[in-house]
Amino acid sequence: MPVSGIVLTCVAASADDVALQLAAVNGIEVHGVLPDGRIVAVVEADTVDEEVALVTGLQEIEGVVSVQLAYHNFDDLEAERH
Amino acid sequence: MGLTRRDFIKASAAAAAFAAVGVPVLRPEGVDAAEAGISWGKAPCRYCGVGCCVLVGVKGGKIVATKGDPAGPVNKGLNCIKGYFLSKALYGKDRLTKPLIRKGNRMVEASWDEALDLIATKYQQAIAAHGPDSVAMYGSGQWTVHEGYTASKLMKGGIGTNNLEPNARLCMASAVVAFMNTFGSDEPMGCYDDLDLGDTYILWGANMAEAHPVLFSRLIDNKLKHPKVRLIDVATRKTRTTKMADQYIAMRPHGDLAAINAMIHVILRDKLYDEAFIKQHVNFKRGKENAPYGLKDKEVFNETPADIKNLTFDEYKELMKQFTPQWGEKISGIPAAKIEELARIYGDKSRKVTSLWTMGVNQHSRGVWVNNLIYNLHLLTGKICKPGENPLSLTGQPSACGTAREVGTFAHRLPADMVVMNEAHRKKTAGIWGINPDKISSKVGLHTMEMFRAIDRNELKCIWIQCTNPFQSLPNVSRLRKAAEARKAFIVVSDIYPTKSTEVADVILPSASWVEKEGVFGNTERRTQHWFKMIEPPGQAREDSWQLIQFAKRMGLGHLFPYSEKGFHKEMWEEYRRFTIGAGKDLAPYEAYAKVRGLRWPVKPDGKETRWRYTDADDPYLKKGEGIKFYKAPGNRVNVWFRPYEPPAESPDREYPFWFCTGRLLEHWHTGTMTGRVPELRRAVSGATIEMHPEDAKRLGIRNRDPVRITSRRGSIVLPAEINGRSTPEKGSVFSTFFDETKLINELCIDAFDPLSKEPDFKKCAVKVRKA
Numbered sequence: 001m002p003v004s005g006i007v008l009t010c011v012a013a014s015a016d017d018v019a020l021q022l023a024a025v026n027g028i029e030v031h032g033v034l035p036d037g038r039i040v041a042v043v044e045a046d047t048v049d050e051e052v053a054l055v056t057g058l059q060e061i062e063g064v065v066s067v068q069l070a071y072h073n074f075d076d077l078e079a080e081r082h
Numbered sequence: 083m084g085l086t087r088r089d090f091i092k093a094s095a096a097a098a099a100f101a102a103v104g105v106p107v108l109r110p111e112g113v114d115a116a117e118a119g120i121s122w123g124k125a126p127c128r129y130c131g132v133g134c135c136v137l138v139g140v141k142g143g144k145i146v147a148t149k150g151d152p153a154g155p156v157n158k159g160l161n162c163i164k165g166y167f168l169s170k171a172l173y174g175k176d177r178l179t180k181p182l183i184r185k186g187n188r189m190v191e192a193s194w195d196e197a198l199d200l201i202a203t204k205y206q207q208a209i210a211a212h213g214p215d216s217v218a219m220y221g222s223g224q225w226t227v228h229e230g231y232t233a234s235k236l237m238k239g240g241i242g243t244n245n246l247e248p249n250a251r252l253c254m255a256s257a258v259v260a261f262m263n264t265f266g267s268d269e270p271m272g273c274y275d276d277l278d279l280g281d282t283y284i285l286w287g288a289n290m291a292e293a294h295p296v297l298f299s300r301l302i303d304n305k306l307k308h309p310k311v312r313l314i315d316v317a318t319r320k321t322r323t324t325k326m327a328d329q330y331i332a333m334r335p336h337g338d339l340a341a342i343n344a345m346i347h348v349i350l351r352d353k354l355y356d357e358a359f360i361k362q363h364v365n366f367k368r369g370k371e372n373a374p375y376g377l378k379d380k381e382v383f384n385e386t387p388a389d390i391k392n393l394t395f396d397e398y399k400e401l402m403k404q405f406t407p408q409w410g411e412k413i414s415g416i417p418a419a420k421i422e423e424l425a426r427i428y429g430d431k432s433r434k435v436t437s438l439w440t441m442g443v444n445q446h447s448r449g450v451w452v453n454n455l456i457y458n459l460h461l462l463t464g465k466i467c468k469p470g471e472n473p474l475s476l477t478g479q480p481s482a483c484g485t486a487r488e489v490g491t492f493a494h495r496l497p498a499d500m501v502v503m504n505e506a507h508r509k510k511t512a513g514i515w516g517i518n519p520d521k522i523s524s525k526v527g528l529h530t531m532e533m534f535r536a537i538d539r540n541e542l543k544c545i546w547i548q549c550t551n552p553f554q555s556l557p558n559v560s561r562l563r564k565a566a567e568a569r570k571a572f573i574v575v576s577d578i579y580p581t582k583s584t585e586v587a588d589v590i591l592p593s594a595s596w597v598e599k600e601g602v603f604g605n606t607e608r609r610t611q612h613w614f615k616m617i618e619p620p621g622q623a624r625e626d627s628w629q630l631i632q633f634a635k636r637m638g639l640g641h642l643f644p645y646s647e648k649g650f651h652k653e654m655w656e657e658y659r660r661f662t663i664g665a666g667k668d669l670a671p672y673e674a675y676a677k678v679r680g681l682r683w684p685v686k687p688d689g690k691e692t693r694w695r696y697t698d699a700d701d702p703y704l705k706k707g708e709g710i711k712f713y714k715a716p717g718n719r720v721n722v723w724f725r726p727y728e729p730p731a732e733s734p735d736r737e738y739p740f741w742f743c744t745g746r747l748l749e750h751w752h753t754g755t756m757t758g759r760v761p762e763l764r765r766a767v768s769g770a771t772i773e774m775h776p777e778d779a780k781r782l783g784i785r786n787r788d789p790v791r792i793t794s795r796r797g798s799i800v801l802p803a804e805i806n807g808r809s810t811p812e813k814g815s816v817f818s819t820f821f822d823e824t825k826l827i828n829e830l831c832i833d834a835f836d837p838l839s840k841e842p843d844f845k846k847c848a849v850k851v852r853k854a
């Protein structure tokens with residue numbers, strides 16, 4: 001199962017709200033909210049395709065300025081058949 | 083319960099993300115064990131022109147992980163979400179792995195020898211019957227430096243034709259011409275550091291948040307840290323960029339040409355200019371006007387020295403008096419008061435202003451002129467060559483700068499700013515290549531638009547396309563597709579996946595991509611980045627330069643490539659580097675790049691890079707105390723051009739009442755041949771849509787997701803409406819993306835182009851819109 005570490009940049013006033021919404025999404029763990037409005041989170045899904053779909057959806061959350069990717073591990077993907 | 087390997091991988095993912103935002107976190111013991119067996123190598127990202135630094139993790143011959151490179155100064159440990167596609171782009175199930183040759187309507191597997199023999203025979207036959215100008219090559223800003231250099235030497239120094247073009251003609255050519263006719267040298271004086279160090283950023287028609295997300299994040303970081311920072315978005319459409327801007331200024335399509343002239347009027351009228359700077363560094367010129375739009379085949383328009391008039395500063399001021407803010411408002415739609423305000427921002431000595439633009443300005447039927455006008459703003463106010471205040475044209479492809487521009491794979495160029503029309507340049511090139519100077523033709527080759535039209539006219543007999551997808555990406559593409567389908571030319575396509583271009587090919591060759599080969603890319607800020615081969619390409623796929631050299635051998639031109647098999651990349655680099663030394667574009671020895679996350683040229687004698695050109699604070703070509711010196715420009719003086727308003731090639735009218743603009747969005751890159759490999763993403767973004775203003779939609783009875791028919795004079799297409807989505811065009815305009823190969827948007831686009839740069843205008847034509 002692929003795992004990624006991401007950083008969301010948010011409008012500072014919305015960061016806590018965004019973090020709450022993220023925490024409710026299956027497959028996303030919020031690891032920290034910084035004072036400047038950035039959020040560190042870990043994403044996991046069954047396939048890279050699902051992972052990308054999940055992250056693409058995050059950009060649509062009100063208050064999210066950008067989603068960036070720090071780390072992506074998709075080792076052991078034998079289960080994922082293209 | 084003990085921690086699993088998976089938990090450690092997650093800890094590692096979190097630690098990398100924290101590190102990238104500057105929060106140090108200890109990696110728990112066990113992380114290293116969880117990542118055991120992964121070897122990491124550095125590479126620039128495969129996608130856009132930003133040139134982010136990536137770490138690639140390989141295990142068992144496959145890529146299993148990627149990271150934003152924490153040591154990479156461009157992106158400081160973070161990639162945009164296209165980072166997810168770096169591996170997907172290589173591992174799609176329909177990767178091309180064997181050469182294919184057309185037999186009637188079928189493509190049949192062949193050996194490399196069969197395919198290359200056939201290509202050589204066809205090229206030889208065409209050259210024998212019709213001369214070397216009957217064959218061509220069409221390459222890419224995604225070619226590595228080595229691939230572009232191989233192509234240039236083969237076509238220009240071997241076959242003896244300048245019919246070599248990069249797809250960068252479609253994205254950067256206007257910027258190139260304006261750099262040359264203003265500064266005498268291509269590529270920017272500033273760099274990405276300007277995004278961190280300035281306080282005022284003016285975006286001219288650029289959706290940076292989606293097209294250059296990592297750079298936009300740098301800008302936003304600067305803004306979050308420094309309350310003085312202002313971001314002004316001058317655009318024809320509200321986007322994600324607008325959301326973060328302090329001010330959005332709506333502009334009509336093509337309005338930049340009028341608005342900037344009116345701003346200059348204000349700068350001159352109110353004496354907001356820097357007189358000392360102008361006296362020392364600037365000439366005033368007026369060029370050729372009443373230019374055509376390239377709509378007729380073989381239309382010729384050049385600006386020769388005889389067409390250029392020198393002006394005094396007073397004459398220039400007099401000419402600019404006609405462009406009042408009120409006049410500017412009438413044409414651009416930007417209120418006169420806003421034009422005055424923008425002019426005063428450029429003229430404000432307490433503000434460090436950086437202008438940013440990309441395709442909105444470059445893909446413009448007067449794109450060179452708008453580039454010139456933006457330079458005028460900076461040159462008149464002296465806001466240039468200083469940290470945080472520069473004009474910066476952003477590129478779209480990973481090596482549009484390194485390969486297309488620096489190697490010079492355009493129909494008129496040679497390496498390091500040289501041109502085929504210049505005898506001394508041909509001689510210098512021939513000297514380095516070890517050939518007779520007469521072998522390099524002085525005749526400018528076919529530019530991209532004419533190259534593909536020449537197929538339709540039965541004038542071009544053979545074309546080899548590498549690493550790009552013109553039969554989707556060119557404007558008015560149906561004319562070109564019909565010509566190809568009628569088999570009017572012999573077409574070879576080298577790529578990694580089936581595309582709309584392989585569809586019309588006679589031979590398809592499987593290419594190696596990115597870290598399946600060794601390579602060098604050059605990004606927007608003059609940064610040259612190297613990577614080693616990390617994995618094997620699939621099946622029989624081979625590097626593009628290998629393909630070209632095997633072809634060269636069959637053409638009797640193998641002697642042009644005397645490099646050893648093992649030392650190929652280094653030996654070719656050292657030969658290419660000779661062009662750059664002393665030309666103000668100095669590159670470092672090959673091995674230097676293996677150690678660093680790129681170097682910005684000119685690389686100094688001590689091996690250090692240059693962040694700002696033309697200033698004694700940084701540029702090695704200046705002596706201390708010289709201040710600013712534009713040493714590549716004739717007489718060390720740069721040009722402020724008088725460039726008046728001329729209308730677009732096609733504007734809305736009663737029959738076709740809407741403007742139509744095309745572009746890209748964050749998740750898909752170019753024609754989607756790499757990013758389109760993610761099926762889930764396709765569902766998330768759901769193919770091309772037509773963005774409309776809600777009032778226009780209401781008036782036409784169109785609701786969100788309704789199918790809408792869009793028709794231009796060239797084609798018609800049905801797309802779902804997108805209303806109040808992530809972007810909203812201004813009233814009277816509609817917008818669509820060009821990535822979706824099932825909807826050939828470019829059939830609608832007009833094939834008008836800038837008369838100086840020959841870059842087509844994908845941003846404006848007239849369409850009608852109705853509910854389908």
